[in-house]
Amino acid sequence: MxxxxxxxxxxxxxxxxxxxxxxxxxxxxxxxxxxxxxxxxxxxxxxxxxxxxxxxxxxxxxxxxxxxxxxxxxxxxxxxxxxxxxxxxxxxxxxxxxxxxxxxxxxxxxxxxxxxxxxxxxxxxxxxxxxxxxxxxxxxxxxxxxxxxxxxxxxxxxxYSDLYLGKLPGKAGEVGSFDPKEKKAVLLGSGDDRVSFTxxxxxxxxxxxxxxxxxxxxxxxxxVNSFTTTPHEILKEFEKQTDAKWDVSYTTLTILRKSEKEALDGGDPLATMYTLRRIWTEGGTLYESRDNGKIGEPKTETLEEQVKNAVEKEVAGFQSGIL
Missing domain, CATH: 3.40.50.720 (NAD(P)-binding Rossmann-like Domain)
Structure with missing residues:
Protein backbone atom coordinates (compact mmCIF):
# COMPACT_ATOMS: atom_id res chain seq x y z
CA MET A 1 0.00 0.00 0.00
CA TYR A 160 -30.23 -1.94 5.67
CA SER A 161 -32.93 -1.66 8.31
CA ASP A 162 -34.98 0.67 6.07
CA LEU A 163 -35.65 -2.25 3.73
CA TYR A 164 -36.18 -4.87 6.43
CA LEU A 165 -38.66 -2.87 8.53
CA GLY A 166 -41.31 -2.76 5.84
CA LYS A 167 -44.00 -4.62 4.00
CA LEU A 168 -43.09 -7.21 1.38
CA PRO A 169 -45.86 -8.38 -0.97
CA GLY A 170 -46.81 -11.95 -1.75
CA LYS A 171 -44.26 -14.75 -1.45
CA ALA A 172 -41.51 -12.22 -0.64
CA GLY A 173 -43.15 -11.79 2.75
CA GLU A 174 -41.76 -15.18 3.76
CA VAL A 175 -38.35 -13.59 4.29
CA GLY A 176 -39.49 -11.25 7.03
CA SER A 177 -42.10 -8.53 6.75
CA PHE A 178 -43.71 -5.80 8.87
CA ASP A 179 -47.01 -4.30 7.74
CA PRO A 180 -48.03 -1.31 9.93
CA LYS A 181 -51.31 -0.82 8.04
CA GLU A 182 -52.56 -4.39 8.52
CA LYS A 183 -50.71 -4.88 11.82
CA LYS A 184 -49.14 -8.11 10.59
CA ALA A 185 -45.59 -9.42 10.80
CA VAL A 186 -43.63 -12.40 9.55
CA LEU A 187 -40.64 -12.99 11.83
CA LEU A 188 -37.54 -14.94 10.84
CA GLY A 189 -36.06 -17.80 12.86
CA SER A 190 -37.12 -18.03 16.48
CA GLY A 191 -37.75 -14.32 16.69
CA ASP A 192 -34.89 -14.00 19.20
CA ASP A 193 -32.03 -14.22 16.69
CA ARG A 194 -29.94 -11.03 16.87
CA VAL A 195 -29.12 -9.05 13.73
CA SER A 196 -26.98 -5.93 13.34
CA PHE A 197 -28.53 -3.34 11.03
CA THR A 198 -27.44 -0.05 9.49
CA VAL A 224 -19.95 -0.63 11.38
CA ASN A 225 -23.67 -0.56 12.14
CA SER A 226 -26.50 1.48 13.63
CA PHE A 227 -27.96 -0.99 16.12
CA THR A 228 -28.36 -4.69 16.95
CA THR A 229 -31.81 -6.11 17.65
CA THR A 230 -34.10 -9.12 17.22
CA PRO A 231 -37.37 -9.64 15.30
CA HIS A 232 -39.24 -9.80 18.62
CA GLU A 233 -37.75 -6.46 19.73
CA ILE A 234 -38.68 -4.91 16.38
CA LEU A 235 -42.24 -6.26 16.72
CA LYS A 236 -42.51 -4.90 20.25
CA GLU A 237 -41.52 -1.45 19.03
CA PHE A 238 -44.05 -1.59 16.17
CA GLU A 239 -46.81 -2.63 18.59
CA LYS A 240 -45.83 0.19 20.93
CA GLN A 241 -45.85 2.84 18.23
CA THR A 242 -49.09 1.63 16.61
CA ASP A 243 -50.76 0.95 19.98
CA ALA A 244 -51.98 -2.43 18.80
CA LYS A 245 -51.36 -6.15 19.15
CA TRP A 246 -50.11 -7.53 15.84
CA ASP A 247 -50.89 -10.79 14.05
CA VAL A 248 -47.58 -12.70 13.97
CA SER A 249 -46.30 -15.71 12.04
CA TYR A 250 -42.82 -17.20 11.70
CA THR A 251 -40.54 -18.42 8.94
CA THR A 252 -38.18 -20.81 10.72
CA LEU A 253 -34.62 -21.35 9.57
CA THR A 254 -35.63 -24.78 8.27
CA ILE A 255 -38.35 -23.26 6.09
CA LEU A 256 -36.08 -20.41 5.04
CA ARG A 257 -33.35 -22.82 3.92
CA LYS A 258 -35.87 -24.91 2.00
CA SER A 259 -37.27 -21.83 0.24
CA GLU A 260 -33.76 -20.62 -0.51
CA LYS A 261 -32.84 -23.93 -2.17
CA GLU A 262 -36.03 -23.96 -4.23
CA ALA A 263 -35.40 -20.36 -5.29
CA LEU A 264 -31.80 -21.10 -6.27
CA ASP A 265 -32.73 -24.26 -8.16
CA GLY A 266 -35.55 -22.49 -9.98
CA GLY A 267 -33.65 -19.33 -10.86
CA ASP A 268 -36.04 -17.25 -8.75
CA PRO A 269 -34.94 -13.57 -8.47
CA LEU A 270 -35.78 -13.79 -4.76
CA ALA A 271 -32.95 -16.30 -4.23
CA THR A 272 -30.43 -13.65 -3.17
CA MET A 273 -32.88 -12.23 -0.64
CA TYR A 274 -33.48 -15.68 0.85
CA THR A 275 -29.73 -16.32 1.12
CA LEU A 276 -28.88 -13.00 2.73
CA ARG A 277 -31.68 -13.21 5.28
CA ARG A 278 -30.75 -16.79 6.10
CA ILE A 279 -27.18 -15.56 6.76
CA TRP A 280 -28.46 -12.82 9.07
CA THR A 281 -30.73 -15.20 10.96
CA GLU A 282 -27.86 -17.65 11.44
CA GLY A 283 -25.87 -14.88 13.14
CA GLY A 284 -23.83 -13.75 10.14
CA THR A 285 -23.85 -10.10 11.20
CA LEU A 286 -22.82 -10.67 14.82
CA TYR A 287 -19.18 -9.67 14.60
CA GLU A 288 -16.83 -9.80 17.59
CA SER A 289 -16.91 -6.02 17.79
CA ARG A 290 -17.90 -3.04 15.69
CA ASP A 291 -15.58 -0.31 14.48
CA ASN A 292 -17.76 2.77 14.97
CA GLY A 293 -15.35 3.88 17.69
CA LYS A 294 -12.39 3.79 15.29
CA ILE A 295 -14.05 6.48 13.18
CA GLY A 296 -15.12 8.81 15.96
CA GLU A 297 -18.32 7.04 17.09
CA PRO A 298 -20.69 9.15 14.96
CA LYS A 299 -24.25 9.34 16.28
CA THR A 300 -26.43 6.78 14.52
CA GLU A 301 -30.16 6.28 14.17
CA THR A 302 -32.02 4.05 16.62
CA LEU A 303 -34.52 1.23 16.22
CA GLU A 304 -37.21 3.53 17.58
CA GLU A 305 -36.48 6.13 14.91
CA GLN A 306 -36.47 3.53 12.14
CA VAL A 307 -39.81 2.07 13.23
CA LYS A 308 -41.28 5.58 13.42
CA ASN A 309 -40.11 6.21 9.85
CA ALA A 310 -41.60 2.90 8.67
CA VAL A 311 -44.96 3.60 10.30
CA GLU A 312 -45.14 7.15 8.96
CA LYS A 313 -44.17 6.04 5.46
CA GLU A 314 -46.80 3.31 5.39
CA VAL A 315 -49.57 5.54 6.74
CA ALA A 316 -48.69 8.42 4.43
CA GLY A 317 -48.61 6.09 1.43
CA PHE A 318 -51.93 4.54 2.36
CA GLN A 319 -53.64 7.89 2.88
CA SER A 320 -52.39 9.30 -0.41
CA GLY A 321 -53.51 6.26 -2.37
CA ILE A 322 -49.98 5.16 -3.24
CA LEU A 323 -50.35 1.72 -1.68
Missing part, protein backbone atom coordinates in the same frame (compact mmCIF):
# COMPACT_ATOMS: atom_id res chain seq x y z
CA UNK A 2 0.96 3.66 -0.13
CA UNK A 3 3.43 4.73 2.56
CA UNK A 4 0.92 7.11 4.13
CA UNK A 5 -2.81 7.72 4.28
CA UNK A 6 -3.51 11.17 2.82
CA UNK A 7 -6.73 12.87 3.86
CA UNK A 8 -9.39 12.69 1.13
CA UNK A 9 -10.26 16.15 -0.10
CA UNK A 10 -11.73 15.63 -3.56
CA UNK A 11 -14.20 12.75 -3.74
CA UNK A 12 -15.66 11.16 -6.88
CA UNK A 13 -18.67 8.84 -6.46
CA UNK A 14 -19.75 6.08 -8.85
CA UNK A 15 -23.37 4.90 -8.57
CA UNK A 16 -24.40 8.11 -6.83
CA UNK A 17 -28.01 8.04 -8.09
CA UNK A 18 -28.62 4.44 -6.99
CA UNK A 19 -30.23 2.97 -3.87
CA UNK A 20 -27.38 3.60 -1.42
CA UNK A 21 -25.38 6.01 -3.56
CA UNK A 22 -27.83 8.84 -3.06
CA UNK A 23 -27.47 8.58 0.72
CA UNK A 24 -23.67 8.55 0.43
CA UNK A 25 -23.70 11.58 -1.84
CA UNK A 26 -26.02 13.51 0.46
CA UNK A 27 -23.81 12.77 3.48
CA UNK A 28 -20.77 14.05 1.58
CA UNK A 29 -22.61 17.23 0.65
CA UNK A 30 -23.98 17.75 4.16
CA UNK A 31 -20.54 17.41 5.74
CA UNK A 32 -19.35 20.56 3.93
CA UNK A 33 -15.71 19.73 4.59
CA UNK A 34 -14.52 18.43 1.21
CA UNK A 35 -12.89 20.71 -1.34
CA UNK A 36 -14.68 19.02 -4.19
CA UNK A 37 -17.40 16.40 -4.64
CA UNK A 38 -18.23 14.83 -7.97
CA UNK A 39 -20.24 12.01 -9.45
CA UNK A 40 -19.51 9.94 -12.54
CA UNK A 41 -22.58 9.02 -14.55
CA UNK A 42 -23.52 7.72 -17.98
CA UNK A 43 -25.10 9.77 -20.75
CA UNK A 44 -28.25 7.66 -20.43
CA UNK A 45 -28.54 8.40 -16.72
CA UNK A 46 -27.77 12.08 -17.30
CA UNK A 47 -30.77 12.27 -19.63
CA UNK A 48 -33.11 10.02 -17.64
CA UNK A 49 -32.38 11.64 -14.27
CA UNK A 50 -31.87 15.21 -15.45
CA UNK A 51 -33.87 16.75 -12.60
CA UNK A 52 -31.90 14.80 -10.01
CA UNK A 53 -28.57 15.83 -11.51
CA UNK A 54 -29.66 19.47 -11.81
CA UNK A 55 -30.48 19.38 -8.12
CA UNK A 56 -27.09 17.97 -7.09
CA UNK A 57 -25.35 20.53 -9.30
CA UNK A 58 -27.19 23.22 -7.36
CA UNK A 59 -25.63 21.74 -4.21
CA UNK A 60 -22.16 22.24 -5.66
CA UNK A 61 -21.60 18.71 -6.96
CA UNK A 62 -19.67 18.31 -10.22
CA UNK A 63 -21.36 15.91 -12.65
CA UNK A 64 -18.95 14.03 -14.90
CA UNK A 65 -20.64 12.29 -17.84
CA UNK A 66 -18.82 9.39 -19.45
CA UNK A 67 -18.69 5.67 -20.16
CA UNK A 68 -17.58 3.65 -17.13
CA UNK A 69 -16.29 0.97 -19.51
CA UNK A 70 -13.96 3.36 -21.35
CA UNK A 71 -10.59 3.73 -19.69
CA UNK A 72 -9.99 7.17 -21.23
CA UNK A 73 -13.25 8.55 -19.79
CA UNK A 74 -12.52 7.22 -16.31
CA UNK A 75 -8.86 8.30 -16.31
CA UNK A 76 -9.85 11.80 -17.38
CA UNK A 77 -12.43 12.00 -14.60
CA UNK A 78 -9.90 10.81 -12.02
CA UNK A 79 -7.63 13.75 -12.86
CA UNK A 80 -9.75 16.14 -10.81
CA UNK A 81 -10.06 13.97 -7.70
CA UNK A 82 -8.00 12.12 -5.08
CA UNK A 83 -10.58 9.64 -3.73
CA UNK A 84 -13.05 7.23 -5.35
CA UNK A 85 -16.17 5.98 -3.58
CA UNK A 86 -18.04 3.22 -5.39
CA UNK A 87 -21.72 2.59 -4.77
CA UNK A 88 -22.19 0.41 -7.83
CA UNK A 89 -24.97 -2.16 -7.67
CA UNK A 90 -24.55 -5.90 -7.30
CA UNK A 91 -25.08 -6.53 -11.04
CA UNK A 92 -22.08 -4.38 -12.06
CA UNK A 93 -19.74 -5.06 -9.13
CA UNK A 94 -16.97 -6.46 -11.37
CA UNK A 95 -16.74 -3.10 -13.15
CA UNK A 96 -14.78 -2.05 -10.07
CA UNK A 97 -11.80 -4.14 -11.14
CA UNK A 98 -11.07 -1.83 -14.06
CA UNK A 99 -11.88 1.22 -11.92
CA UNK A 100 -9.31 0.04 -9.37
CA UNK A 101 -6.65 -0.61 -12.00
CA UNK A 102 -7.13 2.84 -13.52
CA UNK A 103 -7.00 4.37 -10.03
CA UNK A 104 -3.80 2.44 -9.25
CA UNK A 105 -2.17 4.04 -12.29
CA UNK A 106 -3.64 7.50 -11.65
CA UNK A 107 -1.25 10.24 -10.43
CA UNK A 108 -4.02 11.81 -8.33
CA UNK A 109 -6.14 9.02 -6.80
CA UNK A 110 -4.82 7.72 -3.47
CA UNK A 111 -7.96 6.31 -1.77
CA UNK A 112 -10.64 3.87 -2.97
CA UNK A 113 -13.80 2.61 -1.25
CA UNK A 114 -15.27 -0.38 -3.16
CA UNK A 115 -19.00 -1.12 -3.00
CA UNK A 116 -19.01 -3.39 0.07
CA UNK A 117 -22.02 -2.10 2.00
CA UNK A 118 -23.80 -5.16 3.38
CA UNK A 119 -22.92 -8.50 4.96
CA UNK A 120 -19.24 -9.28 5.60
CA UNK A 121 -18.29 -11.52 2.66
CA UNK A 122 -15.33 -13.00 4.55
CA UNK A 123 -17.05 -13.45 7.89
CA UNK A 124 -16.45 -17.21 8.18
CA UNK A 125 -15.13 -20.12 6.06
CA UNK A 126 -18.66 -20.73 4.77
CA UNK A 127 -18.76 -17.18 3.36
CA UNK A 128 -16.52 -18.27 0.49
CA UNK A 129 -19.29 -20.42 -0.99
CA UNK A 130 -22.27 -18.08 -0.53
CA UNK A 131 -23.60 -17.25 -3.99
CA UNK A 132 -24.35 -13.54 -3.39
CA UNK A 133 -20.74 -12.99 -2.22
CA UNK A 134 -18.95 -14.29 -5.30
CA UNK A 135 -18.51 -11.07 -7.31
CA UNK A 136 -17.42 -9.04 -4.28
CA UNK A 137 -14.96 -11.80 -3.39
CA UNK A 138 -13.46 -11.50 -6.87
CA UNK A 139 -12.95 -7.78 -6.31
CA UNK A 140 -11.25 -8.39 -2.95
CA UNK A 141 -8.99 -11.03 -4.52
CA UNK A 142 -7.98 -8.59 -7.25
CA UNK A 143 -7.20 -5.93 -4.65
CA UNK A 144 -5.01 -8.28 -2.62
CA UNK A 145 -3.09 -9.48 -5.66
CA UNK A 146 -2.82 -6.35 -7.80
CA UNK A 147 -3.48 -3.13 -5.90
CA UNK A 148 -0.32 -1.93 -4.15
CA UNK A 149 -0.45 1.88 -4.05
CA UNK A 150 -4.05 2.72 -3.18
CA UNK A 151 -5.47 2.99 0.32
CA UNK A 152 -8.49 0.70 0.13
CA UNK A 153 -11.28 0.51 2.72
CA UNK A 154 -14.20 -1.92 2.80
CA UNK A 155 -17.12 -0.41 4.71
CA UNK A 156 -19.12 -3.41 5.97
CA UNK A 157 -22.51 -2.26 7.22
CA UNK A 158 -24.71 -5.32 7.49
CA UNK A 159 -28.29 -5.17 6.13
CA UNK A 199 -29.86 2.59 8.27
CA UNK A 200 -29.24 3.85 4.75
CA UNK A 201 -28.76 7.39 6.03
CA UNK A 202 -26.17 6.09 8.49
CA UNK A 203 -24.27 4.32 5.70
CA UNK A 204 -23.50 7.75 4.29
CA UNK A 205 -22.71 9.22 7.70
CA UNK A 206 -20.40 6.34 8.63
CA UNK A 207 -18.61 6.45 5.28
CA UNK A 208 -17.91 10.17 5.66
CA UNK A 209 -16.58 9.53 9.17
CA UNK A 210 -14.32 6.80 7.76
CA UNK A 211 -13.01 9.15 5.08
CA UNK A 212 -12.01 11.55 7.84
CA UNK A 213 -10.08 8.86 9.74
CA UNK A 214 -6.52 7.88 8.92
CA UNK A 215 -6.17 4.40 7.43
CA UNK A 216 -3.20 2.66 9.07
CA UNK A 217 -3.42 -0.41 6.85
CA UNK A 218 -4.66 -1.31 3.40
CA UNK A 219 -6.91 -2.93 2.60
CA UNK A 220 -8.80 -2.34 5.82
CA UNK A 221 -12.30 -3.57 6.66
CA UNK A 222 -14.42 -1.41 8.93
CA UNK A 223 -17.33 -3.26 10.54
Missing amino acids: ASQSPVPKKVLVFGATGLIGKFILQALVDKKSFEKIGIFTSQETAERKKETLDRVRDEGVEVVVGDVNKEADVAKAYGGFDTVVSALGRNVILTQISLLDIAEASPTIHTFYPSEYGTDIEYAPSSATEKPHQLKLQVRKHIRENIKELNVTYLVTGP TMKDVGKLLVAALKTEAKESPRALI
